[in-house]
Amino acid sequence: MAEPSLNAIRSFEAAGRHLSFSRAAQELNVTPGAVSRLVAELERTLGAPLFRRLHRRLELTETGAAYLPPVTDALERLRAATRQISARPRGDRLSLSMLPTFAMRWFMPRMPDFQHRYPGIAVEVTVADRLVDLSAEPIDMQIRVGRGPWPGLWSEKLLEETAILVAAPALLAEKPLRRPADLRRHSLLVHSTRPQAWRDWLAATGIKLNDKPKFGPSFEHFFMSIDAAINGLGLALVPDFMVREELRHGRLAEPLSDHRQKRREGYWLVHRLGREREPAICAFRDWVREQARNSS
Numbered sequence: 001m002a003e004p005s006l007n008a009i010r011s012f013e014a015a016g017r018h019l020s021f022s023r024a025a026q027e028l029n030v031t032p033g034a035v036s037r038l039v040a041e042l043e044r045t046l047g048a049p050l051f052r053r054l055h056r057r058l059e060l061t062e063t064g065a066a067y068l069p070p071v072t073d074a075l076e077r078l079r080a081a082t083r084q085i086s087a088r089p090r091g092d093r094l095s096l097s098m099l100p101t102f103a104m105r106w107f108m109p110r111m112p113d114f115q116h117r118y119p120g121i122a123v124e125v126t127v128a129d130r131l132v133d134l135s136a137e138p139i140d141m142q143i144r145v146g147r148g149p150w151p152g153l154w155s156e157k158l159l160e161e162t163a164i165l166v167a168a169p170a171l172l173a174e175k176p177l178r179r180p181a182d183l184r185r186h187s188l189l190v191h192s193t194r195p196q197a198w199r200d201w202l203a204a205t206g207i208k209l210n211d212k213p214k215f216g217p218s219f220e221h222f223f224m225s226i227d228a229a230i231n232g233l234g235l236a237l238v239p240d241f242m243v244r245e246e247l248r249h250g251r252l253a254e255p256l257s258d259h260r261q262k263r264r265e266g267y268w269l270v271h272r273l274g275r276e277r278e279p280a281i282c283a284f285r286d287w288v289r290e291q292a293r294n295s296s
Contacts, residue, residue, distance in 0.1 A: 101222035187216030187234035
């Protein structure tokens with residue numbers, strides 16, 4: 001089957017939204033006859049009618065009603081990609097999205113090295129707790145947490161995530177934690193976006209408690225849980241690479257260090273397919289791979 005023309009598809013999409021060749025023509029700045037001819041051309045290409053042409057109005061056929069949503073979605077993605085390219089200023093600019101704690105505790109300390117190596121690339125960093133739609137938002141690359149890969153996207157795992165137990169040394173001096181049974185004496189800080197984390201960790205490490213765990217305050221982001229643990233509010237369960245400096249400098253300690261949980265989720269670098277050879281993306285991808293290798 002021959003490929004339908006883009007003009008025919010655009011005419012069908014506009015007519016399908018308005019259910020009018022005249023209003024579609026006004027939107028597309030052509031004549032109603034041109035819209036009608038292009039839609040008829042598309043129907044011949046597809047071998048099926050898309051509209052019922054009634055007196056002074058149109059109705060979508062069953063085929064037309066099924067065809068319109070994916071066509072509308074495809075055209076909107078094309079418009080969004082065009083807006084993204086058109087809005088990009090001259091010169092190399094890279095827009096990144098990542099989780100707040102990852103940005104604060106892993107990326108920002110390393111960012112000066114990237115700027116030193118690539119002074120011509122202007123980096124814009126935004127944070128988001130959700131998966132960013134890279135086809136619709138002006139974001140070039142995202143570092144996201146999950147199991148990946150994602151269909152329709154280029155993706156590469158950068159870091160594994162290992163959950164470890166941490167606490168303030170002063171809290172452990174007051175309430176020693178030398179064996180799993182000692183957990184019952186402590187408050188367990190909750191990460192609100194991962195409410196099952198403690199139960200998963202207990203199951204993964206094989207720890208069985210006779211008493212119900214005592215859950216303490218709940219925090220939305222890991223950086224909040226880490227600060228709460230440093231201030232002695234309880235035990236925190238956090239990714240190991242986020243607290244290496246605190247462990248090294250004695251602000252946190254890791255009791256039960258032989259009870260670590262390697263999680264199935266990891267931190268992935270993601271961007272849209274087709275952008276693999278863009279200079280700024282290549283530079284960042286090579287640099288962040290190196291940083292991830294050095295920090296693992």
